[in-house]
Amino acid sequence: MNDARLLTRILADPSRIGEVRDWTALLCAARAESLGGTLAFRLEGSPVPPKVASILLDARRDAAQARTQALWEAEMARRALADTGIPVVLLKGTAYAAAGLPPALGRSIGDLDILVPRTALPRVEEALLGAGWEWVKENAYDDHYYRTWMHELPPLIHRERDRMIDVHHTILPLTARRTPDAQAMIDDSVALGDGLRILAPEDMVLHAVAHLFADGDLAGGLRNLWDIDRLLRSFTETPAFWSRLDARARRHDLLAPLQRALRLAARFYRTPVEQALAGRSAGDALYERRLLARDGWGRATRRGTRLGFYVRSHWLRMPPMMLAKHLLEKARR
Amino acid sequence: MRHALALKIGPVSFRIGSAWREPLAQLERLYAGYPAADEVADFTVRLEPATPWRRFARPSVAIRGDYTLPDAAPLPLPLGLLAAEMGMNLQMALGQKRYLLLHAGIVARDGEALILTGASGAGKSTLAALLGEQGWRFMGDEFGLLDPETGFLHPFPRAISLKNAALALFDGADPGRLGPVLRGTPKGMIRHLRPPADAIARMAEPARPALILFPRYGRDFPAEDRPVGAAEVFVRLTQASTNYVSLGARGFDALTALVAEVPARAIDYGSSAEAIAMVERLWAARA
Structure with a gap:
């Protein structure tokens, strides 16, 4: 069996570990998909060979430390921005960890992602620069590219802690075809005890969906889809969640990506989803092919499919003429 | 991968895959007599062409694996043994969390x-x-x-990595313990000693x-x-x-x-x- 597919089956149902023939291949595929820590927590207490148990224990400890570091970084940003009075919404991994949501278990967390109102950007920039963050060296074109067309500032790195922060001011690139309402997401965000904020449940799902299917080339897709699975499972206990999610997806122009995410999450991780909302599509097979393009040596496979999704990611991000100019500029380097 | 080798060094097991036979053959000679590796490897190392055509044309070895440095420069195939050693060190440096x-x-x-x-x-x-x-x-x-x-x-x-002047200190060692002399590496001349x-x-x-x-x-x-x-x-x-x-x-x-x-x-x-x-x-x- 394809090792990426086996990985998704074990994550969905750890009792299937009897199907594992090559643990090294499974662990390697999991690491390559940034799911090593997640797998380690899913298999905690499962009867695995002693060597595997010891590798998984290391991965759980490592994930716990990564969580501590990520939360500390969020606290540093909170302190830097507290006096501005600007609402700071945590996104992705740090948000899950800060809110104690299920996707956080074992999840690797890279950069700190925050969302702030677009009008507040100059003040946020100033406060972060004053608190020790610096621009990662970029050329003038990159800076222009981010500021004019993207949904986030050029990346900043902290000069002492060596950690990056991505400051988002909207959900998708300004040039993208779909236009989610970032201000509505900020307005409806929920305060945590320390003053930082997280997105409301429906928006949190839709933000993960937007990044998986309406932006990017599906790199890390199995992990993002796992996030969506875990979020849905914890939110669907609330009555009327599905109808609110449906309405919110329409509001953010993300209905089709949401439906695709629901179908694929159900397919890979047996996520309980509302069939009427998920709908059907023949195109899912191609996405599935891309999401599973990983072998037991951790190598990216299916070059043609990957290239197709890479081209698609740019197509989604900007209109054709702008794309042509952008690629020309990149090619001249 | 086309060629594969399992190695155990101390408490750590490695799985090394390579697009070429030579680096692994050299590695196998150098590590002759080591205990058998664990069935499950702690880390995977891959030696693969930096780009598909680099398997044959001026072959160059990119060092990849569970943990990879995005800006690591590839090495020419004659230094493939060094690439394997660097690959194992890299997994340890970035991925070792027990010790x-x-x-x-x-x-x-x-x-x-x-x-x-x-x-x-x-x-x-x-x-x-x-x-x-x-x-x-x-x-x-x-x-x-x-x-x-x-x-x-x-x-x-x-394997001990002898560099430059240190090579001469081990001229008298059993030749069976010595690897090939690697010239023109980023650290000068290197020879491995079991x-x-x-x-x-x-x-x-x-x-x-x-x-x-x-x-x-x-x-x-x-x-x-x-x-x-x-x-x-x-x-x-x-x-x-x-x-x-x-x-x-x-x-x-x-x-x-x-x-x-x-x-x-x-x-x-x-x-x-x-x-x-x-x-x-x-x-x-x-x-």
Whole structure:
């Protein structure tokens, strides 16, 4: 069996570990998909060979430390921005960890992602620069590219802690075809005890969906889809969640990506989803092919499919003429 | 992958895959006599063409694996053995989370370990290798694996990487223990030496740290030693560790315990004979 597919089956149902023939291949595929820590927590207490148990224990400890570091970084940003009075919404991994949501278990967390109102950007920039963050060296074109067309500032790195922060001011690139309402997401965000904020449940799902299917080339897709699975499972206990999610997806122009995410999450991780909302599509097979393009040596496979999704990611991000100019500029380097 | 090899070094098992046969054949010769690897590998290393056509045309080896540095430069195929060694070191440096890694040469005697650590070029690797030929048990020339639970060091006796002038010191070694001479590497001329047989036979035996030395080599340095304060030892060891930060509190506790319990001295030397005499003297006088 394809090792990426086996990985998704074990994550969905750890009792299937009897199907594992090559643990090294499974662990390697999991690491390559940034799911090593997640797998380690899913298999905690499962009867695995002693060597595997010891590798998984290391991965759980490592994930716990990564969580501590990520939360500390969020606290540093909170302190830097507290006096501005600007609402700071945590996104992705740090948000899950800060809110104690299920996707956080074992999840690797890279950069700190925050969302702030677009009008507040100059003040946020100033406060972060004053608190020790610096621009990662970029050329003038990159800076222009981010500021004019993207949904986030050029990346900043902290000069002492060596950690990056991505400051988002909207959900998708300004040039993208779909236009989610970032201000509505900020307005409806929920305060945590320390003053930082997280997105409301429906928006949190839709933000993960937007990044998986309406932006990017599906790199890390199995992990993002796992996030969506875990979020849905914890939110669907609330009555009327599905109808609110449906309405919110329409509001953010993300209905089709949401439906695709629901179908694929159900397919890979047996996520309980509302069939009427998920709908059907023949195109899912191609996405599935891309999401599973990983072998037991951790190598990216299916070059043609990957290239197709890479081209698609740019197509989604900007209109054709702008794309042509952008690629020309990149090619001249 | 087309070619694969499993290796066990100390407590760590590697799976190494390669698009070419030669690097793995060299690796297999160099690691002849090592115990069989665990069925499940801790880490995977891949040696693959930097781009598809680089498998045949001016073949160049990209070092990849579970953990990869995005900007690591590929090596030409004749240096494939070095690429494999670098690949294993990279997995340890970025992925090892069980032990606190100390960039150091380690030798042991009577179950007690001597840690030789310092800047690149200080001679820790060469000194550890020389001591390993002279009555000490060689435990490693690259990484010391400090177990936070026990405070003991685990051996990591990978092939010794002799560089430049150090090659001549081992001309007399059994030729079967030596790898090919690798010229034009990023660190000059390199030749690998398989550790002594007892180092390999006893690679599952940890040792209790008993002395830390900071060697410094300079042709004109007078041979002398001096004490190093605990705070400085601590800071220098954090700099010598590739995973101190990512181990968090476990790393801090392990390192403070080590520094509190183990005496440390800095030594300057102008020749390896001087260094070995000093090591023997300080070892005999250790607290």
